Structure formats: C-alpha cells, structure tokens
Amino acid sequence: MTFFDSLIILVFGLGLVFVVLIALCGVISLESKLLEAFKPKKPAEKKPVEEAEEVPEATCGELKLIGVEEKTAAMIMAIVSDESGIPLSELQFKSIKALD
Amino acid sequence: MTFFDSLIILVFGLGLVFVVLIALCGVISLESKLLEAFKPKKPAEKKPVEEAEEVPEATCGELKLIGVEEKTAAMIMAIVSDESGIPLSELQFKSIKALD
Amino acid sequence: MTFFDSLIILVFGLGLVFVVLIALCGVISLESKLLEAFKPKKPAEKKPVEEAEEVPEATCGELKLIGVEEKTAAMIMAIVSDESGIPLSELQFKSIKALD
Amino acid sequence: MTYSLGETIRKIWELSGFTALTWQELVMLLVSFVLIYLAIVKKFEPLLLLPIAFGMLLANLPMTDLLAPPSDGQAGGLLYYLYQGIELGIYPPLIFLGIGAMTDFGPLIARPSSLFLGAAAQFGIYIAFMAAIALGFTPEEAASIGIIGGADGPTAIWLTSKLANELLPAIAIAAYSYMALIPMIQPPLMRLLTTQKEREVKMEQLREVSKLEKIVFPIIVTVLCTFLLPSVAPLIGMLMLGNLLRESGVVDRLSKTAQNELINIVTIFLGITVGSKAVGEKFLQPKTLMIIGLGLTAFAFSTIGGLLLGKLMYWISGGKINPLIGSAGVSAVPMAARVSQVEGQKANPGNYLLMHAMGPNVAGVIGSAVAAGIFYALFGK
Amino acid sequence: MTYSLGETIRKIWELSGFTALTWQELVMLLVSFVLIYLAIVKKFEPLLLLPIAFGMLLANLPMTDLLAPPSDGQAGGLLYYLYQGIELGIYPPLIFLGIGAMTDFGPLIARPSSLFLGAAAQFGIYIAFMAAIALGFTPEEAASIGIIGGADGPTAIWLTSKLANELLPAIAIAAYSYMALIPMIQPPLMRLLTTQKEREVKMEQLREVSKLEKIVFPIIVTVLCTFLLPSVAPLIGMLMLGNLLRESGVVDRLSKTAQNELINIVTIFLGITVGSKAVGEKFLQPKTLMIIGLGLTAFAFSTIGGLLLGKLMYWISGGKINPLIGSAGVSAVPMAARVSQVEGQKANPGNYLLMHAMGPNVAGVIGSAVAAGIFYALFGK
Amino acid sequence: MTYSLGETIRKIWELSGFTALTWQELVMLLVSFVLIYLAIVKKFEPLLLLPIAFGMLLANLPMTDLLAPPSDGQAGGLLYYLYQGIELGIYPPLIFLGIGAMTDFGPLIARPSSLFLGAAAQFGIYIAFMAAIALGFTPEEAASIGIIGGADGPTAIWLTSKLANELLPAIAIAAYSYMALIPMIQPPLMRLLTTQKEREVKMEQLREVSKLEKIVFPIIVTVLCTFLLPSVAPLIGMLMLGNLLRESGVVDRLSKTAQNELINIVTIFLGITVGSKAVGEKFLQPKTLMIIGLGLTAFAFSTIGGLLLGKLMYWISGGKINPLIGSAGVSAVPMAARVSQVEGQKANPGNYLLMHAMGPNVAGVIGSAVAAGIFYALFGK
Numbered sequence A, B, C: 001m002t003f004f005d006s007l008i009i010l011v012f013g014l015g016l017v018f019v020v021l022i023a024l025c026g027v028i029s030l031e032s033k034l035l036e037a038f039k040p041k042k043p044a045e046k047k048p049v050e051e052a053e054e055v056p057e058a059t060c061g062e063l064k065l066i067g068v069e070e071k072t073a074a075m076i077m078a079i080v081s082d083e084s085g086i087p088l089s090e091l092q093f094k095s096i097k098a099l100d
Numbered sequence D, E, F: 001m002t003y004s005l006g007e008t009i010r011k012i013w014e015l016s017g018f019t020a021l022t023w024q025e026l027v028m029l030l031v032s033f034v035l036i037y038l039a040i041v042k043k044f045e046p047l048l049l050l051p052i053a054f055g056m057l058l059a060n061l062p063m064t065d066l067l068a069p070p071s072d073g074q075a076g077g078l079l080y081y082l083y084q085g086i087e088l089g090i091y092p093p094l095i096f097l098g099i100g101a102m103t104d105f106g107p108l109i110a111r112p113s114s115l116f117l118g119a120a121a122q123f124g125i126y127i128a129f130m131a132a133i134a135l136g137f138t139p140e141e142a143a144s145i146g147i148i149g150g151a152d153g154p155t156a157i158w159l160t161s162k163l164a165n166e167l168l169p170a171i172a173i174a175a176y177s178y179m180a181l182i183p184m185i186q187p188p189l190m191r192l193l194t195t196q197k198e199r200e201v202k203m204e205q206l207r208e209v210s211k212l213e214k215i216v217f218p219i220i221v222t223v224l225c226t227f228l229l230p231s232v233a234p235l236i237g238m239l240m241l242g243n244l245l246r247e248s249g250v251v252d253r254l255s256k257t258a259q260n261e262l263i264n265i266v267t268i269f270l271g272i273t274v275g276s277k278a279v280g281e282k283f284l285q286p287k288t289l290m291i292i293g294l295g296l297t298a299f300a301f302s303t304i305g306g307l308l309l310g311k312l313m314y315w316i317s318g319g320k321i322n323p324l325i326g327s328a329g330v331s332a333v334p335m336a337a338r339v340s341q342v343e344g345q346k347a348n349p350g351n352y353l354l355m356h357a358m359g360p361n362v363a364g365v366i367g368s369a370v371a372a373g374i375f376y377a378l379f380g381k
C-alpha cells in the first residue's frame, strides 16, 4: 500500500467515522425533539412529602432529616457507605426520613 | 398423520402425563406417611424467648418489638427493604428484638 | 512395573517433592530477608483517632463505643451479622463510633 | 495492493446495509420494536422477551454475519457461537437448574393431589397438537407448537430446538407472550366455567412440610419421572438438582449461584440467540400466524383442562377444593397462581388461594416437562 | 405416517427405563442415595459430594442418553457436553483459581519450613502407588490412585482425567469422602505417634507478613515450581493467579468473582459430571473396592509422613515445633489444620495451633500439586 | 515396562524448564514482572494488565504446553481452550455487554454534538495507520496498530484478533498501558493547544434526559450504526444491548450480572490469554517497539484531534464550549473525562467539566468501534 493509498484511507475512514457519528447526532437530536413534542404535559411529578407537616425537620448541610436525629442519620449513612463500598465523601443523600 | 392418529396421541399422551403425575402423587403421599410414621417424637422445638420477661414489649400491628422503639424498628425495616429490594409492603417481620 | 521400580518411584518422586518444596522454602526465606533489608524505616502507621478526645466513651466488653449507645451498637452488630451471614458470636468488632 | 478512493467507497457502500435490506427484515425490525415496547412498558416477561427482541433486531439488520457459521478457517459470527447452547440443548436445562433452586415445592408436597391439576392443565398441549396436525403441520412441528400450551418457556425451547428448529423463535415468542398475558387470558375462562359458590370456597390451611420431605422430594421425582420417561432427564433432572441444592441447606453458595448469576448469564445468551433465529424470510410466513393462533388455543384449553378437573375435585371433595386453583396448573409460575388468588378474592374478599394454587402451579412445570418428554420419545431423532 | 395405539404404547414402553435397568444400575442408585445422605446429613464435603452423588443418580437411570456423544449430526447429551470441561482439563484449574483467591498464604510465608511438612505429608501418595502396583494396577492407574493421598480433590480429578479416566469417579469419591473423614482418620494416628509432652508444645507466635511479601509469593511459587516441573503449570499457575488477584488488592472484583460465582458454577458442572462417570458396569468392579482401600492407606501414610517429620522438626528445633501440625500437611484445607488445633487443645487447653497448622496445610496443596505434576511428567501421554 | 533411576531422573530433567529456557523467554519474564509492578503499584488498568502480565509469565515459562493445541486425541493446554474466546471473537463483545450495562449515555443524549468530538478523537487512529504503512506494516497490521488510538481495549483486541492475530499481545498491552497513562499523556497537549481563556470557560448545565430517551437511545444507535456499517454489529450491538438492559429498568438482575460476574469472568479469561500470546520469540522483535511508538503517536494525535475540534466548537458556539472536553473524546472512560475536569479546574477553580466531558468520552467508545468496523470492512477476511 502506498503512502497515497493510506492517505486516502485516512481521509475516507475518518470521514466515514464523522458521517456515522453526525448521522447519529442528527437522529438523536431529532428523536429528543420528537419525544419532547409528543410528551404529555408534565403533571407535577414530585409528590409532596406526605403528611410531612407535623414532622419536625432538622437540616444537616444539604441533607434533610425528617423525624430522625443527626446521630442516627450518620449511622445509616455509615452503614450504607460501608456496604456499598462508596466512600462517605462521595455518597449523596438527599433526605433521611423516619417511617412512622 | 391422520386426524385419528392425532386423537390417539391426545388420549395416549395426556393419559401418560396423568399416569406419571398420579404415580408421583402416590409415591409422595406414601413417602410423607412413611416419614411421619418413622419420625421421632417431636421435642418442643420452639425455645422460649430467653430472659424476655423483664423486657418491655411494644406491639406494632402484628410485629413484636422487644426492647426497641418503633422508630428504630421502622429504620431497620427500611434498610432491610432497601437492600433486599423487596418492597416494604411485602416484607414480613415477626419480631425485632434488641440484643442486650 | 516391578516392585523395585515402584520403590524407585517412591524414593525419587518423594525426593523430588522435597527438592521442589525445599527450594521454595529457601527462595521464600531469602525473599523475606531481602524485602526486610530493603524496607524503608516504618513510619508510625497508625493514625491516632482524630478528635476523639471530647467524645464520651462507653466500654462494652472489649468493644469500644464512641458516641454510641449500647443498644444502637447491638442493632448495628445484628444487622451486620445478619447480612454477612456470620454468626454474631464469631464477629469481632473493635469499635463502633458515631460519625458527627 | 493499491486502493483507489472510488473503489474504497464502493466497497464500503456495498458492505453497508442499505442495498441489502429486504421488506421482510424491515417488518421484523418493526416487530422487534413492538416486542421491546411490550417487554419494557407492558412488562411482558421482560427477562426473556427483551433479549429475544434485541436478538431479533440484530438478526434482521442486514449483512452483519452475526449468525454465520465458521468456514474456511474463518471464525463464525458471535450469535452463531452463543446459539450452540441451544443447538446442543444446554441452556434450557441450566435455566431449569436455576428455577429448581428458586422453587419451593412445599405446597405441592403438602397436597400431592395438586399433581392431578398439573396434569389436566396440559390438555391444551394435545388440543393444539391435533389442531396443528389438522392444519398440515408435521408431527414434529405440531408437537413443538402444542408445547406452547405448557406455559413453560425453557421446556418449549428445549423441545422445539430438538424437533422443529426453524419454528423456534415463533414458538418461544408465543410462549413468553402468552405467559405474560395470563392475567388477561385466564380470568374470563375462570368465571365462565365456575360458579360463584365454587369460587367462594375457602380452602383448609396446608400442613407444614418437614425439611426431610423437601429433601427427599427432588430425588423421588427424578427417579420416578426418569424411569417412566428417560427423555425428560435433562429437564426434570436439572430442575430437581437445583431444588436439592436449595433444600439440602448445605450448599447455599451453589444454590445461590444457580438461581442468580448462572441463570442470568444463560438467560441473556438464550434470549438473544432465540431472537436471532427470527430472520425475516423464515419468520414472516403464514405458519407463524398459525402458531400464534394455535398457541392461544393451547393456553385456553390448558386453562380449561385445569379448571374442569378442579371442578371435579370440588365435587369429589365435597366442596373443599376451590376449582379456581385448577387454572394455575398451566405453570407460568407464579403468575397463574396469582390470578387464582385475585379471582378468589373477587368472589370472597377473605379468600387466600395463593398458597393452594402454588401446588398445581409447580406441578404444571413437571407436567409440561413430562409432556415434552413424551413428544420427544415419540418424535425425537 | 400412521400411528396405532398399540405401537405407540410399545414404543413408549421400550423407551421407558423399566425394561433396561440392570442390577449394577440399581446398586449404583443405592450408592448415590448413601452419598446424598452423607453429603447432607453428615456434611461430608457437600459442595462436591452432593453434585457428584446426583450425577451418579442421573447416570444410572437407564436410557437417558445424558452421556451420549453427538453422532450423525445429532446433538449429544447434556452431561456429555458438561463433561468436556473435565475431559479437556479446564475445570480443575478454574477451581484452583478460586481456591487461590480464597487462600491466605501468610502463615506459610511467616514460617517457610512448613513446606517440609507439606512435602512429607505426600508420603502416602507413594506408598499407595507402590501398593497399587503390587496389586496389579498399571502405573497410570497406580499414580491416580496414589494421588488420593494428596487429600486434594481438584488435583486428584485433574491427574486422573489425564492418566486413568475410567477410574475418575471412584478416585474422586474416595478423595472427597476421606477428606470429609479427616477428623476421624487422623486423631488416632496423631495420638499414637506423638507423646503427651510433644502435643503440649505451645508454639511461638508467627511474625506478621507484609503485603509486599504476600504479593511476591505467588509469583515466586509460579516461576519456581513451573521451572522445576512444567507439568504443574495449569494447577499451580491458576492457584497462584487466584492468590495474586487476591493479594494485589487492586482487582477486588476479579478476586471476588473467582472465589464465588466462577468457582461455584464450575463446582456444579464438575461435580455432576464426575458423578455421571460412575456408571454401574464400570464402577462395580473389584478395582473400585481396592481403590477405596488404597485411598485410606494413602491418607493414613500421608498423615504419618507429616507427623514423623513433625517429630523430627520438634527434635531439631529443641522442642519449639509441635509435631501435631505435621498431619495438617496433607492439605484438606482447613479441616486438617482444625484437627491439629483440636488435638493440641486436648493435650493443653491453652494451646492454639490453628495458625501454625495453616502453614503446612496450604503447603500440602502445593505439595500434592507437585506430586501430581511428577506423575504426569512420568506417565502422561 | 521397567524404570531405572538414572533414566527417570534424566526424563524429569529433560522435562524441567532449565534446559529449555531461551533468552527471549527470560526477557519476557522480566517484562511480565514490570507489568505486574505497573498494574499493582502504579495501578495501570490493573483489571486487565494484571491478568495479561500473569498470562505472559505463564506463557514464557518453558515447556508447560499450556498453549498446545489438541493433537492425536490428546487434549490441548488450558490456555489454548481459554483462548478460543478471543479466537472466535466472543470475549470482546461480552466485555462490551458489561460496559454498556455500566455506562450512562445521558450526557451524550443531552448534548448530541459531543459525538463530533468522539469522531474527531479518532484522528490518531488514522495517523498511526499511515505511519505504520510507511514503516512497512501490512494494511491489516497497520489497521490493528492504528486502533490503539481508539483508547478502547476490547475494540483493539477484537480488531487485532481478526486482522493481525500475531500482534495481539503488543497491541493489547500498548492500548491498556497508554489508557492508564492518559493523565500523563494528555495534559501537556491540552495546555499546548488551548488558551487560558478557553480553558476557563464554564459550560451550561446539561438538560435532564428523560428515561424514555435513554431507552430509545441504544436502539437507535444499534440500528443506525449497524445499517451504515454492518461489521460493527458485534461490538455496538452488545454495547447497546447492555445499555438497554440497564436503562429499561425491568431486567435489573440481567443488567447486574452483565456488569459484574459475566464481565469479570470474561476479563480474567481475556487477560490471561491475551498475555499468553506474548511468547518471547514472537514478541521480542523490532515490530513490538514500533507498535509501542506508534501507539503513543496514535494516542497523542487522537487527543489533538479532539482538542482541535473542541477549539472549533468553542469558536462556532461563541465561547460556550470548553475545548478541554475535546480530549475526552478518545474514550478511556472515565479517565479522560476526569483529566478534562482536572485541567478545567486548574484554569478556573469553579469549573466543573466532568459531566460535560462524559458526553465526548462515551461518544469516543462508539467512535472507535465505528473506526474498527471500517477497518474490518476494508481489510477483514
């Protein structure tokens, strides 16, 4: 294979990679728009926390504690961290709520 | 294969299914009775909950709580449910007892 | 194969097992010594428990409880035992510390 | 060797799928989308329908050579190799190993008469067989079609791969689809064939089954079934080995692996390769539509068979057996048993038939394996 | 094609097992029940004995074709295919991979002289080999029988499948049974060959082994053993790869899969197919009884070999080595080490030999793999 | 048959490795130690480098017959059989199945223009291809060498096993080593090719992607890519099946097995057998050094390609795109994306590029699979 042949492969091959991925880009964009267009009006999806009014809330940084003491919450987080193998620093808890 | 042939297969095949499963039924019934007959007198297998007398008991529907508050029990149940992937509504806890 | 042949196999075979395993013993001893010789002076590896001074400590047999009540600790141990399938009697906890 | 731009483009173009797509492949792609929809949105037995549908999708994209056998020292396609597990009859018994390790035969041991219902609910197999013969299918094909009425996926795949390989995808898809549709197919028949009074029957609590009985059970079933019908050995043998691993209590790690990782791996391979056999030209034939029709027939008559024997047992037992548990004899564990439970509660809110229906339900698994073994003994090889 | 009722019934009857059962098969079924009993109730190495026993059960139910090789384009039986993993020597090394990932060689590294005990406890292998030769076995058979004395199941299966395939089930069953019987076989010999004073010896605590030593260990063992004896590469290589995966600490997910799902899957397949080779006519021969007898001899003399060298080391070390750890050199991890611990405590309640016995114990695994390699080098091919 | 002591010793000696070790094997053993060191201490993609290095170690210990094909009815070596999964093209697609089940394509769906970067970062593949041609490699070899620049191990192994089998170990080792070296290779190029102002760009938060989009995505990618380029079906098809299992949400157990046990088992087998192909005489050739050099070239130019298109997109978007995410297009998920994040934060501590870089990063996986498919279409068979 000559140098020129290999250059053709470069131009053509890389071109084809672009063609395929640009086609993919186009189809995905289109699909997203279609799905958006046909999507039913979003009902408010987040259900309000039920019967949460009477529950005392404690804040712990960005973590919501509902009916749970900080110490208990810390323990839960430690257990989850230990078992999932995810370091505590990378775990994100949004809220811990006691089940009554 | 004629219709009549296939009818024979029906009668004979379904018959054979019944023969095998009835034989199985017989053998299993027999086995249960044999095992029952030769079984040693059952010693009272259920050990009474040891030293449970002085422990305050709380009832939570059909769930026995021994030395555990309801909130704590709920947390344990939530953790178990989450980790086992079984919805809380399907989990059956018989009792939760604090280990002292 | 004659009896004498099989005796030769015994002497020779068992001898070779010894040769291989003695060689292994020699190499491993040598390696251990080499590694020992080249090892950097050990820095004190155990980090002191950080900020543990102000935390009230409870002792529970050989188990250190730091900022955790006994009942809570027992629950944690029960959960860990249950999930790991290791009977409580064989689990060894060194300390349980609340994360604050 | 020199390459010219034009030649290179032409080569790639010729190697692309556009020039090669047939209308049959196009239709099959649409079918695969529908199946993916059913699996994900309607949750139709997704564990198998989703891999099957994706296999179908892959197999109908043109020119992939995924199914190509090896030739001239050139390796074959990926799906060709994964398919060997079906071709050689390996996957279905391994699935059964896992199912055995997941199944509690306690309710069946506590009331062995459940086995009658598990036998009666194979009725549809033979009705569909007769109908298929009447429609001109060969006996081997008819047997494979009939076994859809066993409502048991691995059994259907096992038998069809041995007797009528080319019908495999249609039969597998029909079997799993109808299994998913059990809650729609059975209730009308259940209400039609039973009276309100029958449906209201509360059944006596099942006795407790000892551990020893549970351990002895898989051994007895293996010995007896294999003696009577040696051809069922791979299915019943593996099902019962799995159950023995479970009930023995001494090899938990094997039991867990059999019912989790091993069955999952095999399920992925089985699903994708079964689907990959649904290549357009072979699949889009009148036969396939007939199979779908006959499969429904088979399911309906199996349900009817179970219910009618249930009624007989109601009558013989003096009203102690609720005939609704008969329809659970079709297998489709545990969906059919749940349908019995739901219908029972509709008739009488205090009625809990689930455990009582589990007996016929697991008996149905044995029943359809036996039926498959009979067909294999008759038409195999 | 027409079917008559009579013909159909005759066909099924002929295909059922009743006409075909031989007395040998009947005996083997009883043997399989006994093994299932021992596995479940007596907990004799159930992870392997239970699948082996079930494989034996399946293989001796007549006419199942489970072991049939493929012929005329017809697929073979399920167990034929699963057996390929033994035939081709794949399963035992994969089991060793998992065992390596489960094993802590720390106690051996801390006291490398344990390796002498691991060598001495292969004594029984050669005694049984000689006895087998004297009884008229071929050298290949005698080597396979001798290796029972290695008290290491996968090694025995690996060597036997290479040298004397037809003895595989007898040897595997003997090996696993005697491994389970270690707590009965060893203690009398231990008490016979040691004095109370020797048994009372408390050993010095083992030094801590660094992570680096643990990582270098499997590499050294692989290189050295394979150099000296290339034929051990599949066994020692995989054992040490598993251990390296474990000790490296950087590929936990591979290590966990090797010691759980992978070994479990292979164990099921290995067990059931080893058992399935125990077909009546071949198994029920005087040879089998001889193998059982020779296996016990092998275990006894391996124990004796370990103990005698233990006594020598006691004497050389000036009483610092407790000779009871010598018997742990037979392998059978960790049971043999536990027996040393129990006997040590009987002599002196404050005696904790477990960790000290683990060194010879894991050395014994290496020792019997080496012995198997020697036999393979001598008699292989 | 009689044995003399002298003859026996001679036989063992001849069968030991000492007489047979070549200098090439010795060098390869040292190389394997270096790779083990890099895998464990430097944590260079240890999941694959460690098994590869150990396979290399085993393969270069003389006379083990681990790689021997079967002959004369004698079984082949262990690694010969495990190697069939590569030979037949089975392992890399199964790895991709697991990767697909682990990958969240959300960031790519949210910003599909990431795909441009995933295309541009295949630049190095073609540069290295040209360079390899210039150095005298055959087109098949040059393509396999070029694909190192895809920074995607399974893709490189898949293509090389099809086109230039004998280069497999060199290419696999180069690919995985450079992937591990991404944090050293990329940053200088990133700083060289971008201005401080460009690197400081904070990008707009990505929109949330609906579950439906995530489910439709793998189906679209499979259909489109396979249509345009049927030869990518095994890679893209399996990658997307894995992703569909994940995103469907209805087959969790299959998804988990695909991304854990299945991929782990295959990784062990793949690694050890790839490494075992690095036999001294074939590996220690000038070609290998050239491959290592060309591989680095490929990585560098792929990085450059991604960065340059990133700069173009920065310019077209009016400064909304941070060109640092371009280098993540090389794949090497998620390491390359992390490098983008780190460099972005160095320029502007409040800059969080990780999620933005994940789009090009996963696009790069698709991009290199496409590039591999093109090479296979051009030079395959």
Ligand code: NA
Pocket: D121, D149, D150, D151, D152, D329, D330, D331, D332, D364, D365, D367, D368
């Ligand atoms: Na059924």
Ligand code: NA
Pocket: E121, E122, E149, E150, E151, E152, E329, E330, E331, E332, E364, E365, E367, E368
């Ligand atoms: Na041993």
Ligand code: NA
Pocket: F121, F122, F149, F150, F151, F152, F329, F330, F331, F332, F364, F365, F367, F368
């Ligand atoms: Na890439």
